[in-house]
Amino acid sequence: MPADRREFLASAGLLALTALQPGRAAPPPSDKKIRIGVLGGGFGTQFFWHEHPQCEVAAVTDLRADRRQALRDAYRCDYAFSSYDEMLAKAGDRLDAVAVFSGAPDHVDHACLAMERGLHVISAVPACMSLEDAERLRATKERTGRRYMMAETSYYRGASIYARELHRKQGFGELYCTELEYYHDRGDLNRILTDKTTRHYNPDGSHSWRWGLPPMLYPTHCLGFLVGVTRERIAKVSALGWGQEHPLTTDNAYNNPFWCESALMQTDQGHMSRCNVFWMTPAHGERARWYGEKGSLAMAYGGAHADLWTDRSMTPDRPNDPAPLSIPDYWKSDMLPAAMRHSSGHGGSHTFLAAEFINALLEDREPAVDVYEALAMTVPGIVAHQSALRGGEQLAVPRFDRA
Template sequence: MPDIRFGVIGLRRGQSFVRVCRAVGGATVTALYDIDAARVAAAAAEIGARAFTDYEDFLAAEIDAVIIASPLPFHARQAITALAAGKHVLSEVTAADNLDDARALVAAARASRALYMLAENYRYLDEVELLKRLHDAGRFGELYFGEGEYLHDCRGLWFNDDGSLTWRGQGKLAVYCTHSLGPLLYITGERVASVGALAVPGGKFDPRVSNPTMHLLQMTTTGGIALRVRVDHVSPRPHQMAYYALQGTQGSYEAWRGHGDTSKVWLADEHEPSLFHAPAQWHPLDDQASRHIPERLAAPPEARLGGHGTSEYWLLRDFLAAARGERSVPIDVFVGLDYTLPGICAIESALAGGAPIAVPDPREW
């Protein structure tokens, strides 16, 4: 079967996908698009691809699929145009940053014969996959609480070279919750029914940047699971971009916190009982890995070229399999919006003082 021909949009984050495409097999990058003519020309020359600075010309090239790695506000509209042109779409997160674009994206995906997939790579982290398999095996019992945190000091990305604000500097970054929320929804198999959010006012570090310093989202899923997510792109602190916690009737999990910590679990069917006078003890999560994710542990070295462990490698393999008709799309437009819409609704909630907001089901649009 011939390789899937990719065009990559946005050559900052997009360069990671170029590397993974070259490593995964079955994919060839034949076209690159960026508004920076010098950047796209240099990148294209390096891999023997065509360079474009016009999006319509780029979509007219001989490509089967596009990887959208442009700034967040462009994702939905670029995906809609690509789907209309018959190109499969693998879009960086988030799927959209407002409800109008989200609705338009659903309409475009329904109207197109091409595939849409959200590239939520944190869902593909080895640790998340291990937790999913433990949950599916019933090891946690009934899950009733989950937590995620994305704490990433991005103050160095607030301004362009000319001093203007970047999308991070001017964006309402509650929408950027998918790295924390997506894995929780993947593990539980649920979607968010309602969200209440609190925002810490902005302007604490630079008066030119007024977007909130932090958002705290509290959510309830359709199955009654309580979820809490903290999104913070501002606070000066060590990064912690993949913290999760789970609590069930038969088990508990907490991710590593840094400074020598490790991820850990307590599972009632394997470890000592949890008693008031003899509290349960944590055990290394890694002890479960060889039993539940052996193929992940055997990933080749080149699987790590995407920058987030092996996550981009497994994500792209799934997308390629879907494009070849070998499987369904794992994070289609509806699942992708399940990950995205709570963040959009959280902005409305925060403006209303934290009042709960019902999160729409995009399947009903």
């Protein structure tokens, strides 16, 4: 960076912002341990629960023997059960909480079963896949008084942590627009039809829950960047979809004809958000751009560029050209217990999600992505998919906030 520009950024306070450090996440000093049971030995093996000094993995379960073994190995836990029901029946009394990492359509059933049994829950995304289940999840959480958290990885990506702090310190000015993207290419379409080892099949050869999944029923990696930064609610949405003829789009449990969906949303504060979820695209991953009246932040993407900050208060003789930003590796900091200060999946977010859930239980408070934030990140996608099926009709998004 040229010296005059560095001088300018420093005087504008931007270099100070690069060192933004949100509050620590270290647990309170006490002997209490949270005993957690883990359901799901695929993605559910990646959360380092056993590294939190006040967490013990007390039981694990998967229907599949290979995945039960993966859970035992990941968490060094020998109390492995061959079904969730069995784990709750035989080990439920020894548990404080469960981590639900089953397939997406089962999250609400599995989360509610645990809460009804008096256990706290952290659930993989999405929180739910229908408005009825959104209401059931909220009602069960409120009636049982248990803690609920959704493990949204976008919430703890470095750029998100940074944007949240920037927003809190009013660094964006009014944050009037976001562009949010989640791309997960389905790959070779012929292979999907013939190779039963892909994620589109269950071990018995039947179609898995991923077969033909409507993109907008999986919106949280996008909305985590908006709701997770400003806590706004989506009020209205209009969406379009695109698909081609293929067994995935003509013969699926969801009656979903789309590979890709794009939604234009308005928040309860009149702000705009464009949200893409694409399953058919030569791109991969999650990214966000935040546009404010004072400044804009663009997340690094696929090595194409660094994180960028553009500031409106540049002197008039200079264009508003973006400056590369060095977002700290927050996971190296004392925001995490010492044993968890290592890189982890989805931009370092996994250790944060685990630590936040355990710390919330130890501190007897709601976790950062509680049931209301989780539903605010999930429900707009359900309505967006309805809009896409109706050719883009703008629809109101119901709110599932505290009753």
